[in-house]
Amino acid sequence: MYGEQGFTAYDFVLWAEGLGVSVGIFLASSVFGLAIGILIGLTRYYKVPVLGKLLMMISEFLKNSPVLVQLFLVYFGIPALLEIDITPIQAAIITLTGNTAAFGAVIVISSVEAIDTKQLEAARSFAMDEWLILKKIIYPQSVAIAIPLVVGLAINQLQVTSLISVIGVVDLTRVGDIVNQRTFEPFIVWPIIGGTYFILAKLLGLLGARLEKKFSAYRYQAGI
Amino acid sequence: MLDLSSMSEHMPAFIDGFIITAEVSIISILGSFLIGLVFALMRVSDNHIFRTISYWYVDLFRNIPFIVLIFFAYYGLPEVGVYIDAFWTGCLTLSVAVGAYAAETIRAGILNVDKGIIEAAKSFGFSKLKIYRKIILPIALTTSVRPLGSVFINLILTTSILSAITLGELTGASKIIASTTFRPFEVYVFLVFFYGILTFALSGVIAIWHRHLNKYNEAN
Numbered sequence: 493m494y495g496e497q498g499f500t501a502y503d504f505v506l507w508a509e510g511l512g513v514s515v516g517i518f519l520a521s522s523v524f525g526l527a528i529g530i531l532i533g534l535t536r537y538y539k540v541p542v543l544g545k546l547l548m549m550i551s552e553f554l555k556n557s558p559v560l561v562q563l564f565l566v567y568f569g570i571p572a573l574l575e576i577d578i579t580p581i582q583a584a585i586i587t588l589t590g591n592t593a594a595f596g597a598v599i600v601i602s603s604v605e606a607i608d609t610k611q612l613e614a615a616r617s618f619a620m621d622e623w624l625i626l627k628k629i630i631y632p633q634s635v636a637i638a639i640p641l642v643v644g645l646a647i648n649q650l651q652v653t654s655l656i657s658v659i660g661v662v663d664l665t666r667v668g669d670i671v672n673q674r675t676f677e678p679f680i681v682w683p684i685i686g687g688t689y690f691i692l693a694k695l696l697g698l699l700g701a702r703l704e705k706k707f708s709a710y711r712y713q714a715g716i
Numbered sequence: 717m718l719d720l721s722s723m724s725e726h727m728p729a730f731i732d733g734f735i736i737t738a739e740v741s742i743i744s745i746l747g748s749f750l751i752g753l754v755f756a757l758m759r760v761s762d763n764h765i766f767r768t769i770s771y772w773y774v775d776l777f778r779n780i781p782f783i784v785l786i787f788f789a790y791y792g793l794p795e796v797g798v799y800i801d802a803f804w805t806g807c808l809t810l811s812v813a814v815g816a817y818a819a820e821t822i823r824a825g826i827l828n829v830d831k832g833i834i835e836a837a838k839s840f841g842f843s844k845l846k847i848y849r850k851i852i853l854p855i856a857l858t859t860s861v862r863p864l865g866s867v868f869i870n871l872i873l874t875t876s877i878l879s880a881i882t883l884g885e886l887t888g889a890s891k892i893i894a895s896t897t898f899r900p901f902e903v904y905v906f907l908v909f910f911y912g913i914l915t916f917a918l919s920g921v922i923a924i925w926h927r928h929l930n931k932y933n934e935a936n
Contacts, residue, residue, distance in 0.1 A: 556869075557911040558876035561887055561904055568894060569901035647779070654781035658880050665783055672791055679795065682788035686780040693779040 499680075503671050510667030511688060517581065517663065518653045521588035522646055528589065529596020536597070537604050551594035560655050563587045567659045584656035592649050599641045603634040636708045643700030647693050654689070664688060723906055726893045733889025740806050740885060741872045747811025748871065749864075752818025757848070759823050770819065777816035783877050785813050790881045806878040810871060817867045825860035826852055858929045865922030869915050876911075886910070 532551060535544040554562065567583035570576070578586075607630060615625045657666035668685035672678055723730070759770040777785070789809045793800065800808070829852050837847045857864075879888035890907045894900040 553908055553912045556873075556915040557908040558873040558887065560876045560879070561890075561907050561911065564887075564891070564894070564900070565904035565908060569904045572898070573901040651779070651781040654783045655877070657783065665781065665787075668784065669787060672787070676791075678788060678791035682784060682792065686784045686788065689781055689784060690776065690779045 499671075499675060499677075503675075506667045506671065507664075507684070507688075510662060510664040513581075513661065514650075514653050514663040514665075515692070517584050517588065517656065517661070518650050521585050521592055521653075522649060524585070524589040525592025525649075526596045526642070528593035530600050532593060532597035533600025533604065536601055548597070551597050554591055554594035555598075559587065559591055559652050560658060562591065563655060563659050580656070580660045583659060584653075584661050588649065588653060588656070591652065592645070595645050595649075596642070599638050599645065600634070603637040603641070604630055606637050607633050632707075636704075639700065639704045639707050643696065643703070646700070647696050650692055650696060651689065723893070723897075723899075723902060726897065729889050729893055730886070733884060733886040736803070736883065736885040736889075737872070737875050740803065740810065740875050740878065740883075741868075743807045744810035744814065744871055744875070745868050747807060748814035748818050748868075751811055751815030752820075752822050755815065755819035756822035756826060759819065760826050774816045774819050777813050778820070782809075782813055782874055783880060785809050786877060786881055802878065802881045802883040805881065806875070806883055810874065810878075814867060814871045814874070817870070818864060821860050821863045821867055822856060824863070825856035825858075828859055829855045861926045861929055862922060865919065865926070869918055869922075872915065872918070873911060 532547045536548055538544075563583060566587045567578060567580060570583075571578050611629055612625060615629055620628075653663060654665040657663050657669065660666070662670075664685055668681050672681040675681065755770045755773055758766040759774070761767060786806070786809050789805050790802070793805060833851060833855070834847060837851050842850070875885055876887040878885055879891060882888070884892070886907065890903050894903040897903065
């Protein structure tokens with residue numbers, strides 16, 4: 493196969509596999525990352541001592557250093573320190589989850605803080621317990637505020653997944669690299685790979701617009 | 717377990733890498749600012765074709781991963797007879813890619829300029845060029861210092877990806893240090909902190925600059 497020129501039908505299979513890996517890792521790290529981001533945001537909101545500050549500090553460093561370096565840290569650094577084995581896919585999911593969590597926490601905090609504090613005071617004066625306040629007052633409103641921000645984050649994180657190709661995960665970008673090295677057709681390979689990411693981003697944007705409409709429906713009902 | 721002492725003897729290599737990162741960053745910040753400015757002006761112009769081109773430029777480059785762009789440039793440019801090394805390929809691609817983000821930011825700044833001021837300038841008979849040069853752009857840039865600053869901080873973080881096309885900047889240099897010292901954890905932790913402190917310091921500088929430029933606005 494090496495040195496063979498021109499495209500084969502197998503390249504399409506490779507593309508589809510790469511697409512699957514990229515989308516799969518994107519979905520896994522987004523779901524885990526947002527869940528952890530919400531937890532970090534809540535520890536901050538309820539001012540959990542030590543933990544709240546510590547998690548915020550870690551997420552500051554995750555936001556302010558290149559994801560590529562974080563990938564190297566997890567894939568090369570942690571196995572060397574702890575003397576364990578980590579596969580490229582595990583390293584990719586761990587790193588991207590951490591990164592999504594760091595940015596997700598910021599969104600959670602800002603959307604919760606955007607809620608009018610008078611509402612919370614009113615609810616507390618009615619002796620609603622904190623869990624009920626979180627469920628009935630904070631959650632529905634902050635989700636409506638957060639959706640467009642989360643969609644923006646997701647589109648960004650989709651692009652960030654392309655970096656996992658550098659630690660050897662055979663994702664869409666790595667497939668592009670492999671096929672490009674074999675065929676020497678950069679003007680065909682990279683526009684196709686780039687176009688695939690572009691279409692995925694547009695699809696995410698469309699999905700986001702629908703979610704936004706759904707979650708902000710209560711505003712129109714209430715006539716706000 | 718954590719032993720940073722092995723880093724110290726490799727400091728010269730690390731600093732060499734930092735110098736390349738700084739050079740690429742400065743050239744690309746200037747490049748992306750100029751490209752962003754041109755496309756922002758095209759986007760707010762009256763010409764339909766200019767507006768469409770600018771719209772597609774921004775949309776395309778904001779939705780395609782940088783690593784795909786850099787591979788395209790690195791393998792594609794020699795095919796069309798452009799032979800430049802990894803350093804200049806990096807500067808070129810960063811300028812074009814980040815230019816899209818800069819264009820959006822500058823455009824937002826232009827759209828934020830008070831229409832009354834522009835009307836006033838027009839009524840004084842200022843030429844269009846003069847209105848842009850003397851009134852719209854200075855005001856727009858004053859308000860977009862902070863968002864432009866975060867775009868450029870992101871650019872600095874993105875330079876790390878140039879290690880994928882063999883450029884020996886900070887990340888590329890650290891990769892070599894990590895493999896010679898067999899201490900990848902220490903090297904990359906150090907690198908994460910280094911980038912972190914660099915960006916904190918820069919955002920501090922940008923915040924001060926922003927306050928300085930906007931000190932007259934506070935009075936209003």
